[in-house]
Amino acid sequence: MSRTCDVVVAGGSIAGLAFASEAAKLGLSVLVAEEHLEVGEPEKCDGLVSLRGLRRYGYPPGAEVVQDRIDCAVLHSPSGKRFTVNADGLDVVVLDRSAYDKQVAAAAEAAGASIMTGRRVGEVTETGDSVTVKAGDEEVQAKFLVDATGPASSPKHGILPAAKYEVEGEWIREHVVEVFLDARKYPGFFAWVIPFGEHRAKVGAAGRGVSPFRALDGFLEGRSTTVLRKVAAPIYIGGPAQRFVRGRRIYVGESAGQVKPTTAGGIMTSIAGAAAAARWVSSSIHEGRPSLPAGYQKEWEGDFMKEMKAMLRLRGVFEKLSNQDLEGVFSVLAASKLAQKLSKTDFDFHATALLGALGVPGLLRIAGLVASAEVRSLLLER
Ligand SMILES: Cc1cc2nc3c(=O)[nH]c(=O)nc-3n(C[C@H](O)[C@H](O)[C@H](O)COP(=O)(O)OP(=O)(O)OC[C@H]3O[C@@H](n4cnc5c(N)ncnc54)[C@H](O)[C@@H]3O)c2cc1C
Numbered sequence: 001m002s003r004t005c006d007v008v009v010a011g012g013s014i015a016g017l018a019f020a021s022e023a024a025k026l027g028l029s030v031l032v033a034e035e036h037l038e039v040g041e042p043e044k045c046d047g048l049v050s051l052r053g054l055r056r057y058g059y060p061p062g063a064e065v066v067q068d069r070i071d072c073a074v075l076h077s078p079s080g081k082r083f084t085v086n087a088d089g090l091d092v093v094v095l096d097r098s099a100y101d102k103q104v105a106a107a108a109e110a111a112g113a114s115i116m117t118g119r120r121v122g123e124v125t126e127t128g129d130s131v132t133v134k135a136g137d138e139e140v141q142a143k144f145l146v147d148a149t150g151p152a153s154s155p156k157h158g159i160l161p162a163a164k165y166e167v168e169g170e171w172i173r174e175h176v177v178e179v180f181l182d183a184r185k186y187p188g189f190f191a192w193v194i195p196f197g198e199h200r201a202k203v204g205a206a207g208r209g210v211s212p213f214r215a216l217d218g219f220l221e222g223r224s225t226t227v228l229r230k231v232a233a234p235i236y237i238g239g240p241a242q243r244f245v246r247g248r249r250i251y252v253g254e255s256a257g258q259v260k261p262t263t264a265g266g267i268m269t270s271i272a273g274a275a276a277a278a279r280w281v282s283s284s285i286h287e288g289r290p291s292l293p294a295g296y297q298k299e300w301e302g303d304f305m306k307e308m309k310a311m312l313r314l315r316g317v318f319e320k321l322s323n324q325d326l327e328g329v330f331s332v333l334a335a336s337k338l339a340q341k342l343s344k345t346d347f348d349f350h351a352t353a354l355l356g357a358l359g360v361p362g363l364l365r366i367a368g369l370v371a372s373a374e375v376r377s378l379l380l381e382r
Contacts, residue, residue: 002139005029005114006285008131009146010121012039015253015270016148017104017115018059022278024111028285031142032113033135035120039105040098044233045267046164046194046202047095048177050347053268057275059107061093061100067196068094071175077330078182078323086343087177094196095267121149124249129290131248144281144293146250148274151234153255158238160189160264163212164204169225172201180219181326186210188319189237189264191219200228206235206264208319235264239312240305244273244297248290252277258300260348261311262318268348273300310351328369336362 007023009016012034020030036042047067054060070092075083105115119136124145131145147153178193185191186207194202205216213232220227241257244250252258258273259266276299284292321329333339338357345353358366 002141003031004141005031006142007031007144007146007281008033008121008133008135008140008142009148010133010135011148011150011152011253011255012036012101012105012115012117013148013150013253014101014104014267015150015255015258015274016146017101017108018057018271018274019146019148019252019278020113020115021104021108021111022275023282024108024113026278026282028278028282030108030113031135031140032108032115033119033121033133033140034115034117037118039115039117040101042231043098044164044231045097046192046204047097047100047196047267048194048265049093049095049267051091051093052346053348054271057268057271059104059271061095062103065096065099065103066093067096069175070094070177070195073177073179075330075333076178076180077326078184079327081327081330081334083330083333083339085339087347089343090345090347092177092347094194094202096196097267121145126248143285143290144248144250146252146277146281147255148252150254151236153251154236154257154259155238155241158236158257158261159234160206160208160237161212162189162204162206162233162235162264163216164202164231164233165216165220165227166196166200166229167203167220167225167227168200169223170199171223171225172199174198183321183323183326185215185218188315189235191215236266237261237264237315240301240308244277244300245294250277250281250293250296258304261308261315262351269304272303276300307349307352310355314351314354325369329366332362332365332369335365338362 006028007030009032012032020032023030070087073085122134125132133140180191188208189206191205206212236259239261244256252274253270258269277296280293280296341357
């Protein structure tokens with residue numbers, strides 16, 4: 001069997017679905033091929049997002065999709081020092097990510113897009129003015145292929161294996177996100193607890209060169225816990241890809257590296273990428289100008305590149321910190337008015353917010369504790 005459409009989308013998760021929804025609204029015929037049998041499954045993501053970010057791009061979640069509202073975030077040092085940020089005003093929620101994807105899929109279908117599940121995109125052949133895509137046993141001809149296959153296509157250097165469990169336990173604090181830093185247990189990343197109801201949480205761990213499952217089991221030792229579900233999933237922390245558009249292939253979401261390198265959060269930034277790509281692809285098709293989609297990269301970078309660069313620099317510093325350094329940094333954080341300042345910023349732009357709130361005095365204090373070229377480079381840029 002073979003059919004034709006304007007755009008075929010490989011991957012029916014948040015980026016692919018948001019692209020399909022936006023492109024269909026702009027009058028394009030769009031076909032999404034998702035390899036799994038059900039949109040949103042298997043669920044990997046924890047769904048921590050700011051409503052502000054989702055509203056900005058036109059995809060606020062329905063009330064039934066929101067599992068929890070976050071009041072505060074607590075960072076723990078290796079020795080147990082705490083740094084707490086009040087998140088009351090930040091509009092941060094935890095989504096049932098599977099249900100959210102289904103909500104966006106319904107919006108895409110209502111706009112006229114077709115979604116085929118259980119169809120893996122395989123061979124792709126590019127000819128002069130079209131692409132031919134094998135989706136399951138069907139051949140689809142389109143003007144463009146949108147690659148929204150997530151970590152399957154994202155730059156390999158940025159991938160870190162992670163373990164995630166859904167758990168129940170009396171120790172879980174409702175409305176409180178907790179992050180545990182320890183350079184020995186979770187080198188280059190952390191363990192996290194994201195509540196999603198009374199005494200329920202999505203907990204996870206990742207770190208360079210460690211087994212994430214061993215790290216997470218170690219974290220749960222001594223915390224009386226019932227494990228409801230276990231997931232192995234790679235997270236992406238490598239920063240945006242060099243090129244979002246290659247010929248008639250357009251990369252959106254995680255496959256374009258549109259993910260925060262500090263936290264690996266990518267829901268909002270992927271939707272933003274998908275929406276921008278849909279506008280540029282639509283103009284390209286309507287105006288008959290095949291090179292136009294490349295403009296989408298500039299638009300996304302205009303919105304996010306400053307923040308992404310700040311996040312990559314913070315990551316550069318963070319990856320070099322020993323546990324002793326981390327203790328020192330926690331003392332600097334506690335001594336400044338940082339928590340108060342951060343509670344009034346934007347969750348999605350936390351790196352520039354953090355650097356701005358620390359200012360030169362804070363960075364100088366950290367530079368005094370941590371002799372690293374990365375901290376010096378942060379200072380030189382201020
Ligand atoms: C453990 C974990 C926790 C996370 N927590 C958060 C969080 O709290 N907040 C946040 O903002 N982000 C979080 N993220 C990141 C977020 O999930 C991703 O950035 C986001 O889902 C990226 O969306 P995407 O559509 O680009 O890719 P993905 O969600 O990875 O989707 C890719 C889709 O493509 C499909 N696919 C792959 N290959 C093919 C193929 N050949 N043919 C057809 N279909 C294919 C896959 O089945 C999948 O449905 C988390 C990620 C992980 C792994």
